[in-house]
Amino acid sequence: xxxxxxxxxxxxxxxxxxxxxxxxxxxxxxxxxxxxxxxxxxxxxxxxxxxxxxxxxxxxxxxxxxxxxxxxxxxxxxxxxxxxxxxxxxxxxxxxxxxxxxxxxxxxxxxxxxxxxxxxxxxxxxxxxxxxxxxxxxxxxxxxxxxxxxxxxx
Amino acid sequence: xxxxxxxxxxxxxxxxxxxxxxxxxxxxxxxxxxxxxxxxxxxxxxxxxxxxxxxxxxxxxxxxxxxxxxxxxxxxxxxxxxxxxxxxxxxxxxxxxxxxxxxxxxxxxxxxxxxxxxxxxxxxxxxxxxxxxxxxxxxxxxxxxxxxxxxxxx
Amino acid sequence: xxxxxxxxxxxxxxxxxxxxxxxxxxxxxxxxxxxxxxxxxxxxxxxxxxxxxxxxxxxxxxxxxxxxxxxxxxxxxxxxxxxxxxxxxxxxxxxxxxxxxxxxxxxxxxxxxxxxxxxxxxxxxxxxxxxxxxxxxxxxxxxxxxxxxxxxxx
Numbered sequence: 199x200x201x202x203x204x205x206x207x208x209x210x211x212x213x214x215x216x217x218x219x220x221x222x223x224x225x226x227x228x229x230x231x232x233x234x235x236x237x238x239x240x241x242x243x244x245x246x247x248x249x250x251x252x253x254x255x256x257x258x259x260x261x262x263x264x265x266x267x268x269x270x271x272x273x274x275x276x277x278x279x280x281x282x283x284x285x286x287x288x289x290x291x292x293x294x295x296x297x298x299x300x301x302x303x304x305x306x307x308x309x310x311x312x313x314x315x316x317x318x319x320x321x322x323x324x325x326x327x328x329x330x331x332x333x334x335x336x337x338x339x340x341x342x343x344x345x346x347x348x349x350x351x352x
Numbered sequence: 353x354x355x356x357x358x359x360x361x362x363x364x365x366x367x368x369x370x371x372x373x374x375x376x377x378x379x380x381x382x383x384x385x386x387x388x389x390x391x392x393x394x395x396x397x398x399x400x401x402x403x404x405x406x407x408x409x410x411x412x413x414x415x416x417x418x419x420x421x422x423x424x425x426x427x428x429x430x431x432x433x434x435x436x437x438x439x440x441x442x443x444x445x446x447x448x449x450x451x452x453x454x455x456x457x458x459x460x461x462x463x464x465x466x467x468x469x470x471x472x473x474x475x476x477x478x479x480x481x482x483x484x485x486x487x488x489x490x491x492x493x494x495x496x497x498x499x500x501x502x503x504x505x506x
Numbered sequence: 507x508x509x510x511x512x513x514x515x516x517x518x519x520x521x522x523x524x525x526x527x528x529x530x531x532x533x534x535x536x537x538x539x540x541x542x543x544x545x546x547x548x549x550x551x552x553x554x555x556x557x558x559x560x561x562x563x564x565x566x567x568x569x570x571x572x573x574x575x576x577x578x579x580x581x582x583x584x585x586x587x588x589x590x591x592x593x594x595x596x597x598x599x600x601x602x603x604x605x606x607x608x609x610x611x612x613x614x615x616x617x618x619x620x621x622x623x624x625x626x627x628x629x630x631x632x633x634x635x636x637x638x639x640x641x642x643x644x645x646x647x648x649x650x651x652x653x654x655x656x657x658x659x660x
Contacts, residue, residue, distance in 0.1 A: 200354070200508070206361055207514055209610050210368060213560045214518060220407050222592045225603040228645065266516065275646040279620045282436040282590040284376045295379040297431050299455065299462075303646050308607075308618040310462040313431045313455045315382065325560065332599035337382065338429040348383035349376075349507075354508070360515055367522060394612045436590040438530045449533045451585050453609065453616075454538045464616040469536065472625075491536065492583040492611050502537035 209287065215327045216285050216292055218321055224278040224298075232263035239329045240321065245282065248314055248335040248343065275303030286349070290322040295347050298334065313337050315346040360465050363441065369481045370439050370446055370474055378432040378452075386417035393483045394475065402489040402497065405499055407418065427455030440503070444476040453487065467491050469500040517595065523599055523635045524593050524628055532586040532606075540571035547637045548629065556622055556643040556651065571628040585610030591626065594657070598630040601656050606642065621645050 212249045216312075219238055225236040236256035245259050246286065253259045254302040262268060275340060279301065283294035300312035335343035373392055380388040390410035394398065399413050400406045404421075407413045407415040416422060433455065437448035454466035489497035499505060512617050527546055534542040544564035547553065554560045558575075561567045570576060587609065591602035608620035627639040643651035653659060 200511075203354075203357060203361060203511060206365065207518075209513060210361075210364055210518055211514065213368060216415050217590065218521075218592065221590050221604075224589060224605055225623075225657065227654035228605075228647070229658075230650045231656060231658060234657065249482075272652065273647050275621075275644070275648075276589060277645045278625075279589055279605050281378060281433055281437070282371065284379050284382045285374065288635050297373075297378055297382075299433065301618055301645075303621075306619075306650065308621040308645075310455055310464070310618070311457075311460075313429075313457075313462040315379075317401075318467050336429070337431045337462075339427050340429075344426065347379035348384075348385060349379065349388065350385060353523055357508075357511060357515060360519065364515075364518055364522060365528075412526050433533065435532060435587055436525065436529050438526060438533050442621075451532060451536075451587050452589065453585070456641070467583075467611075467616040469533075471584075491585045491609075491616075492584070494583075496581065498537045501533035502539060502591075503542065504537075504539060 212287055212292070212322075212327070213285050214289075216294055217229045217283060219327055219329065220280060220283050220294060220296065221319060221321070224280050227263060227268070227278045228272065230263060230269070230272055231322075231334060232260035235263050236260040239332075240323065241264065243328070243330050245329075246334065248295075248310060248312075272298070275308070277301045277308070280316070283316075291329070292320040294318040295349065297337075297347075315343045317346040348352070354366040364439055366446070366476075366481070367439050370441075370448055370472075372475070374434060374448060374450065374472060378393060378434050380404060381417060381422070381432045382426065384417060384423070384426055386414035389417050392412040393419040393486075394477065397469055397482070397486075399483075399484050399486045400488065401460070402466075407439050416480065425454075425456060429462070431455045431462070434470070438472075438503070446474040448474065449503065453489075469497045516639075520600070520630075520635070521593050524595075524602055524626075525591060527628070527635055527637065528588060528591050528602060528604065528626060532588050535571060535576070535586045536580065536584060538571060538577070538580055540568035542605065544568040545570050547640075548631065549642075551636070551638050552629070553640045556620075579610060583615070583616070585609045588624070592623075600635070601626040601655065602626040602628065605645075615616055623651045624659075625654040 279299045283296035301308040433453045436452045437450035453464040587607045588606045591604035607617040
């Protein structure tokens with residue numbers, strides 16, 4: 199019984215840790231915390247940003263946050279809004295799927311300038327869960343973007 | 353003590369299962385997985401979509417996703433964004449309230465074409481939690497839509 | 507072992523309670539439940555709303571919901587959309603950071619009229635977790651708003 203309870207507890211903790219990790223992305227990005235964003239990822243992780251190429255490794259991921267595109271967006275006024283993910287746990291690996299919306303200040307309001315599908319691949323490390331790959335693609339009608347959200351894909 | 357712990361664990365698992373179920377709706381809808389969307393619902397469930405009538409049963413719910421309105425929206429580029437729900441557990445039944453926003457691609461950005469209140473009624477089945485009824489109503493000033501979000505309603 | 511399990515369970519319950527509390531804000535606000543919104547806060551809590559001053563105490567917080575600005579927004583059609591928060595637990599205190607977006611009905615769609623950073627300070631009370639302070643600031647390029655989301659701040 200105690201063993202079974204420890205196992206159920208761990209499944210809940212894993213899901214909580216993964217949700218927490220993804221919930222941190224937006225606040226870290228919008229406060230310009232490049233090192234904090236990079237630390238969500240494994241050292242050799244890949245972050246493929248729809249329409250903007252692929253960042254490989256923590257230094258490249260941090261450079262996205264410290265770079266001119268993101269800095270200009272922060273100065274304009276922006277929000278990286280992510281939804282609560284659908285998480286599939288497989289032992290020490292996991293996949294999570296969610297939407298992200300980037301709002302940018304425009305006139306008296308904000309405009310959704312990026313609306314994307316996101317597939318996160320995660321792994322349990324000695325320091326807890328981290329992201330090994332994040333694919334982000336614009337939901338502009340592209341089937342490749344829709345496929346990221348498709349749980350029928352292996 | 354062990355019994356009390358099992359009970360607390362189960363309450364957390366119930367809430368996690370319900371949140372997970374609702375988190376799956378958006379990715380399933382935006383990847384066009386009609387059978388996956390239908391499987392979130394009980395066989396005789398009702399899904400009342402604000403301004404678009406009522407779908408009763410899994411085949412009718414799947415037809416919403418396979419139908420021309422949803423398929424055209426997917427081709428245009430869309431995202432069904434749902435917020436993390438406020439969940440009220442009552443034994444083997446539950447209610448959950450959240451917002452949903454449908455973004456559609458327009459010009460160089462995306463526009464919020466539907467912003468709705470959602471009330472989910474759920475039940476524990478032999479296969480886990482499923483939705484027995486979902487009411488969705490546009491937040492266009494209508495008091496009926498506001499009432500869906502009102503936890504003072506029984 | 508049993509003690510360690512009770513402790514892990516309580517950490518999960520604390521996080522669940524805080525997430526639930528924040529998930530209730532939007533539905534309570536958009537159903538005009540002023541007393542319900544006020545009850546999320548400690549009796550002497552402060553809610554500082556970006557660009558709109560500071561409400562101190564439950565009566566003042568309820569007055570925000572019952573007041574003419576919020577009532578006009580409800581009549582126009584609105585949604586207070588909050589993201590799932592990043593939560594930092596410190597015993598009987600906690601901080602949570604998230605985004606909020608207020609959509610208002612306009613023409614045939616909805617416009618994001620407020621996009622904000624939110625820092626929630628929470629405390630465990632005899633009645634469960636409640637909010638002791640919420641700071642909300644518009645993400646219009648202001649560094650003060652970005653700072654609310656910055657977990658490097660103490």
